[in-house]
Amino acid sequence: MTIVLGIESSCDETGIGIVRIESDGALTLLADEVASSVDQHARFGGVVPEVASRAHLEALVPSVTRAFESASLELSDVDAIAVTCGPGLAGALLVGVSAAKAYAAALNVPLYGANHLPGHVAADTLEHGPLPSPCLALLVSGGHTQLLRVDDLATKITEVGSTIDDAAGEAYDKVARILGLPYPGGPPIDKAARRGNPDAIRFPRGLTGPRDARFDFSFSGLKTAVARWVEARDGQEIPVDDVAASFQEAVADVLTAKAVRAATELGVGTMVVSGGVAANSRLSTLAAQRCAEAGITLRVPRPRLCTDNGAMIAALGAHLVKAGVRPSSLDLSAGPGLPVGTVSV
Ligand code: KG4
Ligand code: ZN
Numbered sequence: 530m531t532i533v534l535g536i537e538s539s540c541d542e543t544g545i546g547i548v549r550i551e552s553d554g555a556l557t558l559l560a561d562e563v564a565s566s567v568d569q570h571a572r573f574g575g576v577v578p579e580v581a582s583r584a585h586l587e588a589l590v591p592s593v594t595r596a597f598e599s600a601s602l603e604l605s606d607v608d609a610i611a612v613t614c615g616p617g618l619a620g621a622l623l624v625g626v627s628a629a630k631a632y633a634a635a636l637n638v639p640l641y642g643a644n645h646l647p648g649h650v651a652a653d654t655l656e657h658g659p660l661p662s663p664c665l666a667l668l669v670s671g672g673h674t675q676l677l678r679v680d681d682l683a684t685k686i687t688e689v690g691s692t693i694d695d696a697a698g699e700a701y702d703k704v705a706r707i708l709g710l711p712y713p714g715g716p717p718i719d720k721a722a723r724r725g726n727p728d729a730i731r732f733p734r735g736l737t738g739p740r741d742a743r744f745d746f747s748f749s750g751l752k753t754a755v756a757r758w759v760e761a762r763d764g765q766e767i768p769v770d771d772v773a774a775s776f777q778e779a780v781a782d783v784l785t786a787k788a789v790r791a792a793t794e795l796g797v798g799t800m801v802v803s804g805g806v807a808a809n810s811r812l813s814t815l816a817a818q819r820c821a822e823a824g825i826t827l828r829v830p831r832p833r834l835c836t837d838n839g840a841m842i843a844a845l846g847a848h849l850v851k852a853g854v855r856p857s858s859l860d861l862s863a864g865p866g867l868p869v870g871t872v873s874v
Contacts, residue, residue: 542563550851581618670806679801730758782815
């Protein structure tokens with residue numbers, strides 16, 4: 530049995546996860562501690578990098594202590610350490626990477642610099658077991674919107690499509706601001722949308738024309754369309770629930786239509802949806818419906834595993850250990866723009 534410690538600090542969540550690789554290769558989640566600085570960013574309407582870095586510095590060691598307490602383990606039980614080394618905010622990543630190096634040197638265990646994006650996919654293996662090869666991952670978060678072909682979680686991931694402008698979560702956050710809803714915008718829009726009529730306003734579906742890039746996304750036109758619609762009301766009361774529902778319908782429609790088309794054209798039978806926006810109620814319902822129609826098996830991890838956390842990095846670390854991937858050297862650095870195909874550094 531092998532114990533893997535995972536450290537995540539790429540954005541505004543300090544995540545510490547502990548995963549055990551059982552003798553049959555199965556993964557067991559032993560601890561999942563998350564300290565979020567989201568409240569400190571709320572009044573700015575987005576993550577402030579310097580504030581996030583300082584919050585990571587304060588939260589990291591106490592979160593590690595809590596994780597080991599909840600797993601009833603000691604630091605000396607750790608056999609390997611995985612840390613998010615990119616992509617993300619440079620200063621925030623450096624806090625996690627520096628801590629991981631210190632723990633790895635002190636404990637004399639291998640260190641794996643891991644990519645945050647495959648980490649989101651690895652989170653699902655904690656809940657639903659090994660992924661079939663190949664599978665398609667739809668990654669939807671505040672910073673990323675991507676379609677990935679996953680042949681091997683530890684070694685072979687290929688980008689099939691991505692957003693050419695805003696990420697899906699970013700669109701939620703910006704539209705929430707337009708509607709006077711709090712940050713982060715996903716949960717309050719999701720809640721308002723459940724009361725509204727999704728057919729009230731027909732907002733544009735970006736990049737869905739016949740000549741548009743098949744698997745790429747665009748959400749900035751949608752955000753602008755919502756802003757124009759609200760402006761045109763010229764001081765009259767805004768039907769927030771209907772705008773939220775119609776916006777949410779446009780996002781869920783485009784994401785699921787493109788993902789199902791990609792899976793079908795690539796001949797892939799399983800789809801994983803992960804990242805913060807995967808917690809969205811309409812996205813999961815529509816994805817389930819369209820995947821069922823197309824004969825595709827859908828996997829969505831529980832919401833806590835969808836948003837940023839350390840368990841997903843511990844899980845990816847466990848896959849790297851199992852695949853026999855070479856550990857990182859102790860001069861590992863943060864890679865804010867790390868490409869998704871580089872699973873470990
Ligand atoms: O994966 P995540 O926790 O952090 C990043 O790596 O970005 O995703 C955060 C994003 C935010 O933009 C937030 O508004 C969005 O996920 N989000 C949602 C929901 N819950 C969180 N978007 C839509 N519906 C939700 N229920
Ligand atoms: Zn993320």
